[in-house]
Amino acid sequence: MIVAKDVKKDFIIGKEPYHVLRGLSATIYEAEFAIIYGPSGSGKSTFLNTLIGLETPSSGQVTVDGINISVMNEDQRSDLRAKRFGVVSQQPIWVKALTVLENVAMPLLIANIREKAAYEKAAETLKTVGLFDWAKHKPTELSGGQQQRVNFARSLVNDPHILVLDEPTGNLDSTSALQVLKLLQELNRQHKRTILMITHNLEYLPLGDRLIEIRDGLIQKQVEQKGMAI
Amino acid sequence: MRIASLLRFSWKNLWVHRLRSLLTIGGVVIGVGAIVFLVSLGFGLERVVTSQVANFSAFSIIDVPAANPPSGKIDAKSIERARAIPHITEVERIVDLAGRVRLANQNSTNETVVVGVTPKYFDLANIALTGGSMFNADSSDQVIVNEALAKMLGFEENVSGMLNQDLLVDLIIAKSIRASDDTEGPLVKENIPLKVIGIINESTNPVMYVPQKLSDAQGVINSTSMKIKIDDKINVATVRKQIENSGFATEYVGDTVDQITSVFSIFRLILGGFGLIALVVAAIGTFNTLTISLMERIREVALLKMLGMKRGDVFRLFIGESITIGILGGFLGAGGGIGIGAVANLLIARMASQSGADVVQIFYTPTNFMIYMVVGAIVVGFITGLYPSYRAIKTNPLDALRYE
Numbered sequence: 001m002i003v004a005k006d007v008k009k010d011f012i013i014g015k016e017p018y019h020v021l022r023g024l025s026a027t028i029y030e031a032e033f034a035i036i037y038g039p040s041g042s043g044k045s046t047f048l049n050t051l052i053g054l055e056t057p058s059s060g061q062v063t064v065d066g067i068n069i070s071v072m073n074e075d076q077r078s079d080l081r082a083k084r085f086g087v088v089s090q091q092p093i094w095v096k097a098l099t100v101l102e103n104v105a106m107p108l109l110i111a112n113i114r115e116k117a118a119y120e121k122a123a124e125t126l127k128t129v130g131l132f133d134w135a136k137h138k139p140t141e142l143s144g145g146q147q148q149r150v151n152f153a154r155s156l157v158n159d160p161h162i163l164v165l166d167e168p169t170g171n172l173d174s175t176s177a178l179q180v181l182k183l184l185q186e187l188n189r190q191h192k193r194t195i196l197m198i199t200h201n202l203e204y205l206p207l208g209d210r211l212i213e214i215r216d217g218l219i220q221k222q223v224e225q226k227g228m229a230i
Numbered sequence: 231m232r233i234a235s236l237l238r239f240s241w242k243n244l245w246v247h248r249l250r251s252l253l254t255i256g257g258v259v260i261g262v263g264a265i266v267f268l269v270s271l272g273f274g275l276e277r278v279v280t281s282q283v284a285n286f287s288a289f290s291i292i293d294v295p296a297a298n299p300p301s302g303k304i305d306a307k308s309i310e311r312a313r314a315i316p317h318i319t320e321v322e323r324i325v326d327l328a329g330r331v332r333l334a335n336q337n338s339t340n341e342t343v344v345v346g347v348t349p350k351y352f353d354l355a356n357i358a359l360t361g362g363s364m365f366n367a368d369s370s371d372q373v374i375v376n377e378a379l380a381k382m383l384g385f386e387e388n389v390s391g392m393l394n395q396d397l398l399v400d401l402i403i404a405k406s407i408r409a410s411d412d413t414e415g416p417l418v419k420e421n422i423p424l425k426v427i428g429i430i431n432e433s434t435n436p437v438m439y440v441p442q443k444l445s446d447a448q449g450v451i452n453s454t455s456m457k458i459k460i461d462d463k464i465n466v467a468t469v470r471k472q473i474e475n476s477g478f479a480t481e482y483v484g485d486t487v488d489q490i491t492s493v494f495s496i497f498r499l500i501l502g503g504f505g506l507i508a509l510v511v512a513a514i515g516t517f518n519t520l521t522i523s524l525m526e527r528i529r530e531v532a533l534l535k536m537l538g539m540k541r542g543d544v545f546r547l548f549i550g551e552s553i554t555i556g557i558l559g560g561f562l563g564a565g566g567g568i569g570i571g572a573v574a575n576l577l578i579a580r581m582a583s584q585s586g587a588d589v590v591q592i593f594y595t596p597t598n599f600m601i602y603m604v605v606g607a608i609v610v611g612f613i614t615g616l617y618p619s620y621r622a623i624k625t626n627p628l629d630a631l632r633y634e
Contacts, residue, residue, distance in 0.1 A: 054536060054628055075540045082538025093533040097246035098239075109235045110539045154537075 002028040002051050002162065002196070007060035009046055009217075020046045022217040023060070028210065030161075031192040033185070033227050035208035037199055043217040044198045045166055051196070052085050052164050053077030065161070082111045086155030090167035092147045094139040100150055101126065101135040107158040125153045129183075145176035152183060162194040163187065169201070181207060182230050189229075231543045240550035247523070251555070254512075254519040258559025259566060261509030262607045266567025266595060268505045272498035274571070274594035279494075280487050289463045291354055293481040294456040294473055296406075302477055303406070304453040312456060315472050317465040322351050323453035325445045327401050328416075331438065333383055334396035334423065340382050342436040344401060346445030352430075354457050361390045362428035370444040373397065374428035379436035389429060397424045399438070401445070407452040419448045509607075513614050516555055520618040524548065532627035541623045548619035549612060556611020560604035567603075568595050 009021035020043045028034045028051075036044050049055040051062055053069045054077075061070045064084060069077055081087070086107075094103055105122035109115065126132040129149040131142075139147055148168065155163060163184070169177035185207065187193045197208075205211055206228040213221040231239075244251040294312070296304045304323065312321045325346035332339040349364050351357075365372035380392035401419045408417060424440065460469050463484070470480045524531070531544060539547075571593030579589045 049628060075542070078535060078538045078540050080538075081536070085538075087536055089536075093529050095239075095530050095533065096527075097242040106534070107537045109239075110231050110534065110537055110543070112232060114232065115235055115238075 001030050003063045005061045007050055007057045010058045020217050024219050026212055028196055031194055032209045033188045033195045034210040035197050035199060036212045038214040042214045044214050048198055052081055084161050086160035086163045088151050088155045088165040088168050090170045092151040099136050100139050103139055104154045104157055122157055125157045129153045144171055148172055165197040167198055185230055236546050236550055240547060240554055244551055254516050255555050255558045257512035257515040258607055259563040261512035262560055262563025262603055263566040264508045265502050265505030266564050266603055267570050268501035269498050270571045270593045270595040272494055272501050274592040276494035277594050278590045279490055283486055288483045290460045292458045294478050296454050297478055304456055315469060317461050317469050318458055319461050320459040322354055322457040324455045325450050326454040330400040331397055334398050342379055342438055345439050346442045347439055348442050354459055357430055357432050359428045360431045362393045365427055365441050367441055369441050370447055371424055372427045373424040374439040375426055376433055376437045377431050378434050379438055382436050392426050392429055395426045399424055401448055408449045409451045513610050517614040520552055520615055524618045524622055531622050531625045535627040544622050545619045548622045549615045552611045552615025556608040560607025564600050564603050
């Protein structure tokens, strides 16, 4: 469970303070499919980054499974991300020197898992997204859709409780986007993973159990519903 | 992250940019190789010069010349006192005399130095016979001459022809070394018959060595110097101090070698300085490569941090690359420098043997120096990697993810 209490975040641009988050409070429960949406520049990504400890709030508090991450140092927050979160960015980023298999295994290696076990688990995860045949290739040799699936495999390899996604379908065609959403729903409903997704696409809103609309750094609307099955 | 994984990761990052990595490592190899090669030349030359001055056993020998009488006189009592000093294992007295020599069947005489010694002296002074045999300590008519004297007496082309020649020698004995008598000034003992039984190749000045029994029989009771052997060279300083406290000066080959060493230390520093320029250039190159590598991989660093990599692991990842460059550069550079020196030694040896000269090795790399150079290269790698690694730690993943 992630709880944000009156989270504020200010940036100094030039000499002027810029209030990106102006007191956001929200709770994302275990095994929920939460969708954050809103216009560009509203503070969605900053809020998401604050929830996973990549950003520290200027004030307010964020707790993850009861742990206050706002008071943690950078290494402690890194450790928390390695153990509890799977993160999928809008554009996949790769360690270019490594193969698909090694990239997928990276979260496990970071978590101090032995290489043999990490690569076995990575291979297994690649099979679940149907890309094991590409394991020895470099990620940049794959198509955009394939890369995003490998990106998913990497976010899932450490069995995270919470999957965080920033516009995961932003660069995908409609077919690939649908596959991704199906996979997310399967992870949420069958494997009871908490999903926290940012999207611009309002068509996806029926899928979420919790909808959080952010505008001008404030939560404009928060809705709880029964997410629709794809 | 486990160290093995980090090292493999670092290596793959270097390997993916093979050409750039090889050029960077090549720079370190050239820098380290240049230092090893040039400083080995300094060490080699020092060794050649030092070996000309003294062999290993000479470092446990002290020479004590007679000083002003009465305290500086070397007589039977002073020799006994010397023998009683701890750590002294042998005391050999030496009698240096002026002399005139001629072949028994000729009239023209030549001046020479006549040294009265026992056969043991030749061991202590590390003088080997080049022909004939050692004289008998009890004899009083045998003599060993050096090649310079043989040549002076007409045996330029065939030095060994000097063997078995009969000589007539005049000994000039200073008052300070003979038993008291009424004669003022030096005493000359003329036409002493001697037979040449050995030849040595020592000194460029004419010298002949006679049994001490002969010089003593001419009234010599004091010595002009002592050659003292010490049990171990680490005790030399202590023994010298004791001897010098009793009024004598001491001469030690180590003093000369120390002077040579200090001269060559400066020489090595100058040579090493030239090599160091190459290493500094290589270090700047390494720094540049690592910094560029970081800039290119800034999004990777952001990704790794986003995935939960801790700052220490990020640091180790980058420093691992710079240390790998240092390790490879250090070993290959040291190996290369030694290898080129060895090839040069071979070529010089071949040229020397073709021209009939002595074979010398002018490149010599002490093991310690080689280890220092490899460790030094690793330290240079570490230092050059510090700044890029520190920058990698300080990278804000969110800034980096926005970075294009």
